[in-house]
Amino acid sequence: MTAVVSGYGAITALGAADDTWAGVLAGATAARSWEDLADEGFPVTTACRVTSLPPGDPVRRGRDLxxxxxxxxxxxAPGALPGVPSDRVGVYVGTTMGESAGYERATTAFAADEHNGAALARHVAGVVGATGPVRAYxxxxxxxxxxxxxxxxAVxxxxxDVAIAGGVEPFSRIAMVGFARMRAMTPDLCRPFVAGRRGMQLGEGAAFVVITSAARAGQARAVVGALGLASDAHHPTSPRADGSGMAAAMRSALSRSGVPADDVDWVCAHGTGTPQSDAAEAAALRTEFPAGVPVSSIKGAIGHTMGAASAVETVIAVRALEAGVVPPNVNGPSADPGLGLDVVAAPRPGDVRWVLNCAYAFGGLDSALVLGRAA
Known part of the structure; x- marks a missing residue:
């Protein structure tokens, strides 16, 4: 059975999915300095935050996103849920911090299960009326x-029969402090794969896709291939310099999907803009794509939305497959020549059939997801 995306939605610092796609194609960035962060004494005050939603209750920010x-x-995907028994609808939600503001404001009455990733997954299940599997990652x-x-x-x-899947990450002051103390954050703009890059930039957002079988889809917008996973088990925060764990995840995803590396038309890179991570990812890409492959990162546009990042990037990948356009590397048109990559400098129209969406995490968690053009 083939799993397909029949609907998608996102909200980022550039706006909804359409606005985010248009902004990325235009090379726009949502990064700006925030007065509240300066007033609170943060050493880095530049970030990508969503302004298209009302402020609302800070401890429910993730739910609102x-x-x-x-x-x-x-x-x-209006026809995806009607007529489907609630216990045949599953919910799968990824996040790093959950409702971060809940932890930031914790008191002696604090209850983790009101603010963690499971709380976000339960919220999504309640919205769609799902009583099937509800999973938080x-x-x-x-x-x-x-x-x-x-x-x-699962599909x-x-x-x-129907899976609602994605990621959510409200803006986190805890993350801002942590990354700043690690000296991992750029003071101005995130410039993935560029010589002299100075680090990542924090963002916030959410993205979801509706996944069904091809037979159930009213309109299939993309095929979801296999997820490839690997573990570096190398260092709490730094990847292996040779990118071997990242390469293993890419290789697993492509092999399990039956897609040769030469058939990949774009790698939606993790591309955080940190010197070590970008160099390790470049090493992995050179290993798995010795003939080269178009590569770009959207984190220069919307920041690093952590647990939501690869979900937002999945939506951008689906748009690329639909439009037949590889989006550019935002804030990084002049790639570091030492990385040896084909970094996309401007929107590149073409026959986009297969995309590899890569995402990595602290602790050596490496992932790659194959997405294909719907027939």
Whole structure:
């Protein structure tokens, strides 16, 4: 059975899915300095935050982001849920911090299960009325891939008829402090794969896809292939310099999907803009794609949305497959020549058939998800 995307929705610092796609194609960035962060004494005050939603309750920010992205995904696939028994609908949600503001404001009455990833997954299940499997993936910055890959596998295996899958990450002051103290954050703009790159930039957002079998889809927008996973088991925060774990995840995803490396038309890279991570990812790409492959990262546009990142990137990958356009590397048109990559400098029209969406996380968690053009 083939698993396909029949609807998608996203909300990022550039706006909804359409706005984000248009902004990425235009090379726009949502990064700006925030007065509240300066007033609170943060050493880095530049970030990518969503302004298209009302402020709302800070401890429900993730739920609000999820609801906005989910509404668009369901509206695009109106025939996916009607008539499906609730216990045949599954929910799969990735996040790093959950409702981060809940932890930031914790008191002695704090209850983790009101703010963790499971709380976000339960919220999504409540919105769609799902009583099938409800799963939360706390696999940090690879969590979106984990969630979507697991959801597609459940559909292919016939465990569910419809899967709602994606990632959610509200802006986290805890993450801002942590990354700043690690000296991993750029003070100005995130420039993936560029010589002299200075680090990552924090963002927030959410993205969801509706996954069904090809037979159930009113309109199949993309095919979801296999998820490839690997583990570096190398260092708490740094990847192996040779990129071997990343390469293993790519190789597994392609092999399990039956897609030769030469058939991949774009790698949607993790591309955080940190010197070590970009160099390791470049090494992995050179290993798995010795003939070269177009590569770009969207994190220069919307920042690193952590657990939501690869879910947002899945939506961008689906748009690339639909439009037949490889999006550019935002803030990085002049690639570091030492990396040896074909970094896409401007929107590149073409026959985009297969995309590899890569995401990696602290602790050596490596993931790659294959996405294909719908027939």
């Amino acid at each position: 999820a609801s906005a992205a989910l509404a668009d995904a369901l509206a695009m 706390g696999t940090a910055c690879a969590a979106g891939n984990y969630a979507i890959g697991a959801a597609a596998a 292919r295996a016939g465990r569910v």
